[in-house]
Amino acid sequence: MKSLFGIDKSKLDILQSNVLIAIIQRLENKLYSMDGKINTLQEKCNGLQLIVNSQNVTIQSLHQSSSSITDQHNAILKVVDNLSLTIDHLNNKLPTCFSNQQSQLVSSTSTPETYPLPNEDTLIKVLPLQNNHPSTIKLPPSAVPITITGSSIIRDLLPGIMNYNDKLCNIKIRTKGGALINHISNLVKTNRIDKQFTDSEHVIISTGSVDIKHITPESAIQNIRSLIRTFKEKLPDASLALCTLPYQYDPSLKPSLQQQLNKDIEDFNTKLVALDKEDQVQIIAIKFTQEHIDTRDGIHLNGLGTKLLSSSIDNYLSKCI
Template sequence: IRPPSISITGTSITRDLERGESTLDGKVFKVQVRTKPSCTNEQMTELVKWKHFDKSQGFIMSIGTVNMKYDTPDVTIEKTANLIREFKLAYPNTKLALTTLPHIRVSGLKPTIDQFKADTDEFNARLASLADDYTDVIKVRYTDKMLLRDGIHLNSSGTKKLTSSMNKCLKQCF
């Protein structure tokens, strides 16, 4: 019996996640991680349309941080909803889970980092409204201390928090 495969993708905050076989509560999962640095929701949607990713039982995405640097929460939520629609068409038998986003310390086109944080909080709160029978939202409780000095990437404690939040979802959803 082959273990269920789980695909994880997203921006560079997924870069340090572990790949390979993982055991959670006695259940084995085969985990593959495909990091897409600086990927926007629109680019991820195109990758999904082209079926760029291998089929798997479950799919976890951490996407939206790049869009939040330039778009409003409304626009980013709409782009995320479009990504979900396209995912369901391309991978109809695959469960999707999206993670909430960290507060990065780069403002992009926002007037201040505080505005970026407020917009990220709004996006994270509204992300739950996109959950349904095929789409879950993984609430990751990031703190500002979980970022590297560059203000963008997760440090080891941030990666551990992301991993533990994903593991909780795997235990419950798969």
């Protein structure tokens, strides 16, 4: 019977001590060799552990940075809210004048040919009247209160007194720049869109342009459903209309990302239109194209886009009032 290294066990007793010592040394060398390999493996494991720990630190750092950015974003939104309330307060102190003729909600960037400004003679005649008799220029109590709010897509719309089907309407524009859908929902819930927001008989909201960059169309629609529920609880007797979103052409995005973003916007708009029947909410479907987008940032509407938004809202209000 053979043992280690091919030596018969029966002959071990006759081997000289120096042979036994040599065998033991060979065994010892083998063990040392195995031990060295184990140590090498242990060192590699330790190295991998260091890499994993480093990655965990990086991930934790990213989470902390994300939380910090979120906190900063919320702080900015809070500042925007406070500024909006201040502007509302100042607007309420200004005298209001109106015309019985219907005019479109127009952008300050509209062309003079389409929307001419008053001439100097008109200004000279009108301004003294406002300065001398500000208390006589009041909004009639029968005017229908309407609020248009949402992200900066609506920023160039102008407020004013409109006439729809022989009914005067007091239209307020409340832009909440950078606001997410859930932020708009929270403003509705806490009555911070406008201090007279709950008096509105008709509300038009354009929101989702910011969300669609960060979440899926499905998630954005779920947030829209939540907004609708919040609105119905807060203003059960008011009508709500939501606007479809314009495409975006952000020059900082890669073409592949840009294509995916607009695909998501199209998907969102399709699902939004479907809510018309499902959630008893009105949808203002607007056929925006690239020519309606400001080429400087590829996100906001240009004068042509604001005119399309304005006319679409006009058409909606003409039918529902």
